[in-house]
Amino acid sequence: xxxxxKLGSSDLQVFPLALGGNVFGWTADEAQSFAVLDAxxxxxxxxxxxxxxxxxxxxxxxxxESETVIGKWLAARSNRSDIVVATxxxxxxxxxxxxxxxxxxxAEESLRRLGTDHIDLYYTHFDDETVPVEEIITALxxxxxxxxxxxxxxxxxxxERLQASLDFSEREGLARYIALQPHYNLVSRDTYEGAxxxxxxxxxxxxxxxxxxxxxxxxxxxxxxxxxxxxxxEKAGGHLETxxxxxxxxxxxxxxxxxxxxxxxxxxxxxxxxxxxxxxxASARTVEQVPALVAVAGLQLTGQELAELTEASA
Numbered sequence: 001x002x003x004x005x006k007l008g009s010s011d012l013q014v015f016p017l018a019l020g021g022n023v024f025g026w027t028a029d030e031a032q033s034f035a036v037l038d039a040x041x042x043x044x045x046x047x048x049x050x051x052x053x054x055x056x057x058x059x060x061x062x063x064x065e066s067e068t069v070i071g072k073w074l075a076a077r078s079n080r081s082d083i084v085v086a087t088x089x090x091x092x093x094x095x096x097x098x099x100x101x102x103x104x105x106x107a108e109e110s111l112r113r114l115g116t117d118h119i120d121l122y123y124t125h126f127d128d129e130t131v132p133v134e135e136i137i138t139a140l141x142x143x144x145x146x147x148x149x150x151x152x153x154x155x156x157x158x159x160e161r162l163q164a165s166l167d168f169s170e171r172e173g174l175a176r177y178i179a180l181q182p183h184y185n186l187v188s189r190d191t192y193e194g195a196x197x198x199x200x201x202x203x204x205x206x207x208x209x210x211x212x213x214x215x216x217x218x219x220x221x222x223x224x225x226x227x228x229x230x231x232x233x234e235k236a237g238g239h240l241e242t243x244x245x246x247x248x249x250x251x252x253x254x255x256x257x258x259x260x261x262x263x264x265x266x267x268x269x270x271x272x273x274x275x276x277x278x279x280x281x282a283s284a285r286t287v288e289q290v291p292a293l294v295a296v297a298g299l300q301l302t303g304q305e306l307a308e309l310t311e312a313s314a
Contacts, residue, residue, distance in 0.1 A: 015294075017045065018281040019036070019293070021050030024054070030069055034069075036284045036290060044294070046082055047279055056092065071114040086120060088122070090126050098131045103143070119149050123155045127157040127158065162203075180208070185213065187214050187244055207278065216228070216232055265299050270301060
């Protein structure tokens, strides 16, 4: 049995890899999504990450498609109590921003699509600086008091606004952020390291990094002279042009060879070992992609291996 990790100061216990739901209802149809969710949970996974905005960017979609797929899967498998469901508010085309009224309405819609009476972890998707933190936290606290949300968290927020939110919760005795979802991986470190990570560490927040595999670049499938069929190929392929990207790939290849592990697993294991990180988020479009992700639970890199990767990514 894989040891679960505690999320910050909460009672939530999660598998060390969160399964990203951004592909459900986008590049993975319902049947594929169910198969991926089944494979992940069969491997001991219990932490599913989505957002009400997934996947509004796809022509013909309006947002909420991922939540709907996950809701159908939870109902079909009767396993709601085994899964820690995380979703986000603030970026759905019909519920943009973080006013109290928007948070309240968007949460009801998410609950309906997920077919559940509570969300385990509810993130503000993108901070809305036009709304005072007092209004945001008070609205989130109300959802917690009503039992509709168990724990609250933030994503894409400045260190200053994060600290102000924590201070207000503390002062007023309201629900407090327990986790942070930053953009963070081997080729994007300054998006988290520094003031944001320090704020999270000081406050005892768990980091649940998104884009953990840099849109697929850190799986190792992007190589000079190869072309990859993926909706995110252009974004991921760009890292090949950089010196850092090449150095990181070389270091990942070396550790992967020595440990007989997949490149993706090694990249996730580095992230999982970083200060404050509880569980990186990675998504799988097919069942074949799941084993390399969940294998992070069993791969502990040595101090030397971690140092090599950290140096290559500097």
